[in-house]
Amino acid sequence: MTPEFETVIGLEVHAELSTASKIFCSCATGFGAEPNTQVCPVCMGLPGGMPVLNRAAVEKAVRAGLALGCEVQTYSAFDRKNYFYPDLPKGYQITQQERPLCLGGSLMIETAGGEKRIGIARIHIEEDAAKLVYGGGKVLVDYNRCGVPLAEIVTEPDIRGAEEAAAFLKKLRSVLRASGAAECRMSEGGMRCDVNISVRRRGEQFGERVELKNLSSFRSVARAIEYEAKRLIAAAERGEAAARETRRFDESTGRTFAMRRKESGGDYRYFPEPNLPPLVLTEEEIERIRASLPELPDARKRRYVSELGLAPFDAEQIASENAVADWFERAAALTPHRRRLAALTLTELFRLLPSDPESVPLPPERAARITDMAEAGEISAAVAKRLIERCFAEDVSPDEVVRAEGLGVIRDEEELERILREALREEPKLLTDYRRGKSAARGAMLGRVMRRTGGRADPQAASAALDRILNEE
Amino acid sequence: MNITDLSAARLSALLRRGEVSALEAADAYLCEIERREPRLRAFITVTAERAREQAREIDRRRASGEALGPLAGVPMALKDNICTEGIRTTCASRLLRDFVPPFSAGVAERLERAGAVLLGKTNMDEFAMGSTTQTSFFGGTENPAAPGCVPGGSSGGSAAAVAAHEAAFALGSDTGGSIRQPAAFCGVVGLKPTYGTVTRYGAAELASSLDQIGPLTRTVLDCAMVTNVLTGHDPRDATSLVREYPDFTSDVSRGVKGMRIALVREFFGSPFAEEVQRSVRRAAEMFRSLGAETEEVSAPILTRALPAYYIISTAEASGNLARYDGVRYGRRAENASDPDELMRLSRAEGFGTEVKRRILLGTFVLDGENRERYFEKAMKVRTLVVRAFREIFSRFDLVLAPTTPTVPYRIEERDADPETRYLSDICAVPASLAGLPALSMPFGRDGAGRPAAVQLIAPAFGEREIFRAAYALEREEGDV
Structure with a gap:
């Protein structure tokens, strides 16, 4: 990377909380069921379907918050995020915009330069959207995933490159799994990541940030960051200002491309969710969950x-x-x-x-x-x-x-010598090579002993046996 | 004896004693529906066969000595924004004209358990937006109590059905007067209960923080009786309160002696029609003659309730109606080339003008900087309205007010500019913003014989006091 530039990255990680039922209804959350079999009037957005908060999802999110050293809020609240998309049955997502469940935590990661602290700005809970399946000129919608509880974990812009981002995600995953908050099964989309990335000349202001949407593996995150950082730096070197935009990463080409404005959404017209009372937790409840956390x-x-x-x-x-x-x-x-x-x-x-x-x-x-x-x-x-x-x-x-x-180690040098001689009889070339000064031939001869003994030869004894043979003539 | 002329309470007593069968009652009402519907259009869907079947089942169970609910065999109607399993629920919209819900609303279940017999689904303003019941995709309802006039709205079909004796009682929904105003126009009793006391589960939402389901009845006692059945916790509605409710019928006749009743000064003068003001003053006099104290108070913030109401209700509605996109159910636009277009066209073709107007308003007041300028300011006004009522109720038991600024007007006048129409909610919305119980009851008529009404507002959970005062007024008026 051009040393003159610095890449500034913040992550928004969506982790599916490991509850048996959805966040606002009692439908099952199990992965892999027949499409649209885990649905009801609430998660399908039928007229009169109303959300009821699943306390198990709150408990899981509190576990995540405590494991990440966050301040769990005794008072948080839900908002509606309004936008139209075929995977969003109600035309809005219930989330926590103004008053998130957790604030201010951190996670330590191992980097090439030693340990580094990555700040966690907030964690809030929200509902997942449905899954769109494209094919045969059709768009099909599977609502099973709709309403699965998510924790959105938002980092501070503390991350400085693809490697740190990958290390953070790996560590986050391990903490979420260990705390019992989330399984984070990558293959099932149990952990997804949006990347906010900008570049700046060292010591200067942040550049305009680009959002990379919906990356579902550590590898994609790293590749997308690498590509995007190069793109942004090249633009900056040409003196172009980066546009604030949302981009999608194409796994097959390894490139990012701008999404249509419609897809990226504009103003979400947030307002308080009138169907859900504020989420109130007592200090005792929070402490009880803290006490039940396993060693992290x-x-x-x-x-x-x-x-x-x-x-x-x-x-x-x-x-x-x-x-x-x-x-x-x-x-x-x-x-x-x-x-x-x-x-x-x-x-x-x-x-x-x-x-x-x-x-x-x-x-x-x-x-x-x-x-x-x-x-x-x-x-x-x-x-x-x-x-x-x-x-x-x-x-x-x-x-x-x-x-x-008979897998015990063979230390008997005579036996090893016998095996070696046998090998050299079949491949006399090894010996002639060695005599001509090809030192690698010695290793090859030891390899033959290992192969013939099924790896049981004691390396030192085999070496001594070989020396005896080589010193003979 | 004409069965359809009986109050629900009286009919229920006869049913219990076996003097009338549930089937007879259902048939009598279905007959009345058949006779009056062609002109009134109070119903969108009549479920005659189901009603008879349900009635027969109740008769069978009564004959075999089974315990029956308090409304067993009483024929009733539900506003068509209340989901009924297997019976289409249209919200009077083209978009939902063929929508058959796979589940029933909490209130529909409660009534069914109580034994009430469903006659059908009543007409309304599309998605409960309006005060005339003329914005229905299925055509407007006429006011049976004032021929040629609007029945009010949005629960105009329910009010008209009850007034025309097409149902012993009906349910409506009230966001900013949608039960009380049509009750006033049709000369029936309508209650918007305290927010959170009646489940909203399964009722299509307009503005979730304001909507309440409630009864429209011919008498105050009927209203109390149906309220008994409607109130109670529903775990499927997170705003439904966990609370014990009294038998609301038990002390309706206790009288008003010693009750302190406030009249809000801001609800007199312009724009209130002469006959409306006269009704309220006459009701105040009657309360005094019955031993209550009345006093005029001033609460200027209540005049700000109307714009605040329209901002909050349209904002919430813009979100609540986003689900009607033609993707999962409802009328789907043809020839859309992609999902975006499908949603856009389905909404453009499915919604009527008033619905579009309010969605646009609601979207506007939440958009960008408007949010602070309109929505957040309206929320502050709402808090002030709550406080104003708290102040009043620290000294009074009830507020006596008009329900509407006018008596029913002619259907041709319905297309007045929206601002004038929105003004008709001016007395109804303060109680809505504060989540308070409020009842409209018929009280006199104007020179042309059109019904006049008064409204009683109580602090939260003050339905008992409302029923007592309303019952006293109703009895006294009946004696005149």
């Missing part, structure tokens, strides 16, 4: 570093998923070798888990046992990996697998 990722991370001796990066990764962190703590209690357990968790276990793990099928005691065997040199790294895969997939003990399949 940052606290876990700090504890893993100080108590378990993990490296900060490893600790952050493990603490970011509640299910993994819970599992890790149980396994860590069974082995003194926490750093190796962490390494195995990050390199081997994470690969096997889905993106939103609810639980870890590998029993913690088996993970601890594999860790101990690896630490003691009884099995090689490759075998440790295989054992984790086996014990993850089926109900077998690592010791049994090692015994039944």
